[in-house]
Amino acid sequence: MLRIEHAYWLIAAFLLYSGWRNLRDRHLWHAAFWIVLGLLFGAGDFILAQSTAGHALPAQVAGAGVIALALLAPQLKRMAHPESSSAEQRLQSAIRLGHMLFVPALLIPLVTLLVALFGAYLAIGRHALFATPQMTLTGLALACVVALFAASVVARTPMHEGVAEGRRLLDAIGWAALLPLLLAALGQVFTQSGVGAAIAAIATDFLPTGNATAALLAFALGMVLFTVIMGNAFAAFPVMMAGIGLPLLIRQHGAHPAILGSMGMLCGYCGTLLTPMAADFNLVPAALLELRNPYGVIRAQAWSALWIFICTFLLMWMLVFH
Amino acid sequence: MNYWPLLGVAVIVVGFALRFNAVPVVVTAAIVSGLLAGLSVPDLLALLGKSFVSARMLLLFVLTLPAIGLLERAGLREHAQRWMARLQNMTLARLLIGYLLLRQLLATVGLTGVAGPAQTVRPLLAPMGEAAAEKILPGFDEADREELRAVASATDNIGRFFGEDVFIALGAVLLIQGFYSQHGIELSPLAIALWALPTAIAAFAIQSVRIWLYQRRLQRRATALRNGQGN
Numbered sequence: 402m403l404r405i406e407h408a409y410w411l412i413a414a415f416l417l418y419s420g421w422r423n424l425r426d427r428h429l430w431h432a433a434f435w436i437v438l439g440l441l442f443g444a445g446d447f448i449l450a451q452s453t454a455g456h457a458l459p460a461q462v463a464g465a466g467v468i469a470l471a472l473l474a475p476q477l478k479r480m481a482h483p484e485s486s487s488a489e490q491r492l493q494s495a496i497r498l499g500h501m502l503f504v505p506a507l508l509i510p511l512v513t514l515l516v517a518l519f520g521a522y523l524a525i526g527r528h529a530l531f532a533t534p535q536m537t538l539t540g541l542a543l544a545c546v547v548a549l550f551a552a553s554v555v556a557r558t559p560m561h562e563g564v565a566e567g568r569r570l571l572d573a574i575g576w577a578a579l580l581p582l583l584l585a586a587l588g589q590v591f592t593q594s595g596v597g598a599a600i601a602a603i604a605t606d607f608l609p610t611g612n613a614t615a616a617l618l619a620f621a622l623g624m625v626l627f628t629v630i631m632g633n634a635f636a637a638f639p640v641m642m643a644g645i646g647l648p649l650l651i652r653q654h655g656a657h658p659a660i661l662g663s664m665g666m667l668c669g670y671c672g673t674l675l676t677p678m679a680a681d682f683n684l685v686p687a688a689l690l691e692l693r694n695p696y697g698v699i700r701a702q703a704w705s706a707l708w709i710f711i712c713t714f715l716l717m718w719m720l721v722f723h
Numbered sequence: 724m725n726y727w728p729l730l731g732v733a734v735i736v737v738g739f740a741l742r743f744n745a746v747p748v749v750v751t752a753a754i755v756s757g758l759l760a761g762l763s764v765p766d767l768l769a770l771l772g773k774s775f776v777s778a779r780m781l782l783l784f785v786l787t788l789p790a791i792g793l794l795e796r797a798g799l800r801e802h803a804q805r806w807m808a809r810l811q812n813m814t815l816a817r818l819l820i821g822y823l824l825l826r827q828l829l830a831t832v833g834l835t836g837v838a839g840p841a842q843t844v845r846p847l848l849a850p851m852g853e854a855a856a857e858k859i860l861p862g863f864d865e866a867d868r869e870e871l872r873a874v875a876s877a878t879d880n881i882g883r884f885f886g887e888d889v890f891i892a893l894g895a896v897l898l899i900q901g902f903y904s905q906h907g908i909e910l911s912p913l914a915i916a917l918w919a920l921p922t923a924i925a926a927f928a929i930q931s932v933r934i935w936l937y938q939r940r941l942q943r944r945a946t947a948l949r950n951g952q953g954n
Contacts, residue, residue, distance in 0.1 A: 409779050411786060445776035452773050461765055463772025467750060474746035486796045495798030495805060502799045505790055506846045510837045517834055537836045538780055541787075548790035556797035566792025571785060576746050578782060583749045585778035586771055587731075590753040593770060594728035594760030602724050630732055635894070639902055647906055658908050662899035663888065663918035670884045674877075677739055681781055682880050684745070686840035689784075690849060690872040697869060702877035705930050709885070712925040720918075 402528055405535040406446050408542030413443035419568040430476035431572060437473070438579065441466050467586065474576040485566065498555060505551035509544045516540025570689075577688035577695070580680035584632050591631065600627065601644040608645065613654040613722060620645045621714050624665050625672035632678025634669025641665065656721045664717040671713070674706035675699060731756025784841040791846050800850035807854035815855035816938040819875065820931045822848055823882045827927060830886025838883075840876055848875045859938065860945045874937055878930060885926035888919040895919075 416439030423432035441448075441463055451459045486494075495502065517537040523530040531539055553560040571578070591597065608619055620641055627637035646665060650656040673679045677696065687698045694700070731752040738748030750771075757767040791799075807813060826838050838844075849872045856871055857863045863871075888895045896912050896919075903910050 405780065408783060408786065412779070412782055415785060415789070441776060442779060442782070445779050448772060448776050452769070457765065457769045460769040460772040460776075463776055464768030464770070465772075467771050467775050468754075468768075471747040471750035475744040488801075491796065491798040492801050493798075494796075495801035498797060499802065500806075502794055502797060502802045503847075506794055506799060509787060509790065509842050513837050513842075514834060517837070535780065537834070538783055541783060541836050541842075545786035545790055548787075549793065552790045552793040552797070556793060558793060558797070560789075560793075562796075563789040563793035566796055567785070567789030570788045570792050576744070578785060580745055580749065581781035582775055582778045583746060583753075585781060586774035587735075587749050587753045589774035589777075590757050590767075590770060591728070591731065593762070594731065594756040595725060596728045596731060596756055599724060599726050599729050600732075603726075630735070635898055638898060642902055651908075658903055659910050659914045660918045662903065662910075663896075663915050664922060666895050666899060667885070667888060667919060667922045670888070673884065674880060677745070678735070680745070685784070686844065686876040686879075687873070689840050689845055690869075690876060692869045692873060694869070697873040698876045698880070701870070701873035702880060705877065705881055705926075705933055708929045709881075709922065709926045712929070713922045716921050716925070 402532055403530060403539050403543065404532040405539050405542075408539060409442055409445055411542060411546070413439045415439075415564065415567065415571075416442060418564060419571050422565070422568050423572070428572075430473060434470065434473045434477060434576070435571070437466050437469055467583070470579060471583075474579070477575050485569065494556070501555050505548045505555055508548045508551055509541070512544035512547050513537060513540045516543060573691065574685070574688045577680070577684050580684055584678055584680050588631055588633060588636055592636070597627075597631070597636065597640045600630070601640045604641075605644045608649070613650070613656075614718065616645060616649045616654065617656075617718060617721065618714070620650060620661075620665060621668045621710075621717065624669040625675075625710065628669040628672030629676040629678065632673070632676055632680070634666055634673055637669050637672070638662075638666055650721075654722065657723070660717060660721045664713050664721070667713050668710060668717075671706045671710040674702045725760065727759040728756040730759060784839065787841040791841065794846060799846055803847060803850040804854035804857075807851045808858060813855060814938065815852060815859060815941070816931075816935045818848075818851055818855050819878050819934045822875075823878050823927065823930055823934070826879060826882030827886035827923065830883050831889045831923070833887070833890040835883055835887050838879065840879060844872075844875050844879050848879070856941060859941045860948070862948070863941075874934070878934065881926055881930045885919075885923045889916050889923050 416435045420432045420436035420439055423435065448459045448463050516531060517540055520531040520536045520540055549560055549563050553563055604623055608616065623641045623645060624637050627641060628634045631637055646661055650661055651658055673682060677684055677699065683699050684695055687695050734752040734755050735748060739745065753771060754767065757770065829837050852871050852875050853868055896915050899915050900910055900912055
C-alpha cells in the first residue's frame with residue numbers, strides 16, 4: 402500500500418543524494434545543509450512515533466537539527482551551476498522531440514488527478530493501493546516518479562541524469578525550499594506561546610463595539626493583518642472569530658454566521674497574497690522561477706489582493722446584517 | 724496575560740524588513756517567543772523538531788524537480804515557446820486567463836495539488852507566456868521576463884486560493900464549520916461554501932482585468948517602440 406510516508410522517504414533519498422553530490426563537488430555547506438535536512442526527513446516518522454509514545458529525545462535532536470539548518474542557511478551562496486546543455490542543443494532536441502516533450506510534463510497533473518479521483522477504488526486483491534490520508538499528495542509523488550520515467554524514455558536519457566538535473570534545480574532554490582516548513586513550525590510555537598491570544602487581547606481592548614460597520618471593518622482588517630503576521634488565514638480565523646466575530650458581530654449585531662465565516666476567511670486569503678510568511682505561495686515560487694527579487698510574486702499580486710479585499714468587504718457589508 | 728512572546732513577531736518584522744536571511748530569522752523568532760512564554764529549552768527543542776517534521780508535506784514539490792529538470796534539458800521550454808509562437812489566436816491574456824479559469828475550477832472541486840508553481844508554472848505556463856509576450860513586444864528583456872513569471876505565479880496563487888474555499892470537503896470550510904459547532908452554531912458545509920462564490924467570481928474578474936491591462940501595457944510599449952523607429 403502506498404502511503405504519504407513513502408513520499409517522504411523518496412524526498413529524503415533525493416536530499417541525501419543532493420548532499421552527496423555537493424560533497425563530491427566540495428560544496429561543503431550545501432552538502433551539510435541537504436544531508437541534515439535529508440536525515441530529518443528520513444527519521445520523521447520515527448520522531449513522531451517516539452514523541453507520541455512519550456519519548457521526547459528524538460524530537461529534541463530534530464529541534465537541534467532545525468537550529469543547525471538555520472546556522473547553515475546563511476552560508477549557502479546562490480550557486481549558479483553551469484548549464485548542463487547549451488541553448489543550441491536544447492533547441493535541436495526541442496525540434497526533434499516536439500509535442501512528445503509535453504507528455505511527461507502533463508503526466509504530473511494527470512496522474513495526480515487520476516489518483517485523487519479514483520485512488521480510493523484501486524485495490525490489489527483485498528489490499529487498497531493507496532492509504533486514505535493525504536491521497537492526492539501521495540498521488541503527486543507517484544506522478545513525479547512516473548513522469549521521470551516517461552521523461553527518460555522520451556528524451557532517451559537515463560533516469561539518474563534526471564535526478565542530477567533535479568539536484569541542480571534544488572541547489573538553485575537553496576534555503577528558500579525550507580521556509581514553508583520552518584514557518585509552519587513557527588506557527589506551532591506561536592500558538593503554544595500564546596502569541597495569538599496576546600494579539601487578540603490587544604485588538605479587543607481598542608475595539609469600537611457600538612458601531613456594526615466599524616466592528617466589521619476591524620474584523621476584516623484584523624483577518625488580513627493577522628494572516629500577514631502568521632502567514633496563514635487558518636491561524637487568524639479562530640482568533641479573530643473568538644475576539645470580534647462571535648461576541649460582537651454575531652451575538653450583538655446579529656451577523657449571518659455563514660456569510661461572516663466564509664467571507665471573513667477570504668479576507669484572510671487576501672492577506673496570504675501579501676506576506677512573505679506564506680513562503681510556499683510567495684517566496685518558493687520566486688526562487689523556483691529564478692526571480693532576482695524574492696518579493697517579486699508578492700509585488701505582482703498586491704493590487705489584485707487589495708481589489709479582491711475591497712470587493713469581499715463590500716459584499717460582506719451589504720449581505721451580513723440581513 | 725503575558726505579552727512578552729509578541730517579541731517573536733517583532734523579530735520577524737525587523738528581520739524581513741532588513742532583508743536578513745529568512746531561515747535564521749524565523750528560527751530566532753520561534754526561540755524568542757518560546758523562551759519568553761516560559762518554555763524550557765528541552766521542551767522548546769522538542770516542539771520545534773516535532774512541528775518541523777509534521778510539516779514535511781510542504782517539501783513535496785522537490786519531487787517534481789528531476790522530471791522537470793530532465794525535460795528542460797531536452798528542450799521543454801524551447802518547445803513550449805516555439806509552439807506558442809505558432810499559435811496565431813493564442814494571446815498572452817487568453818493564455819493566462821484560461822489558466823486562471825482552469826486552476827480555479829480544479830480547486831473548486833478540491834484538486835489543488837494538480838497544478839502549482841513546480842508542476843505547471845515553471846515548465847509550461849511561464850515559457851508559453853514568455854513566447855506569447857515576445858509576439859507582442861520584440862526585445863522582451865530579462866527584467867520583463869521576470870515580471871511575466873511573477874504575474875504567472877500570482878495568477879496561479881489567485882486561482883487556487885479563490886477556488887479552494889468553494890470546495891466543501893476541504894480545509895477552510897471544515898475549519899469554519901468546526902469553529903461554529905464548538906460554539907453551538909450548527910451550519911452545513913454547503914451553506915458556508917456557497918458564500919465563497921461571490922468572491923470567487925470577483926477574484927476571477929479582477930485578476931482577468933489585471934492580466935488584460937498587463938497585456939495592453941506591453942502592446943503600448945510595442946507601439947511606442949515602432950513609432951520611435953519610424954521617426
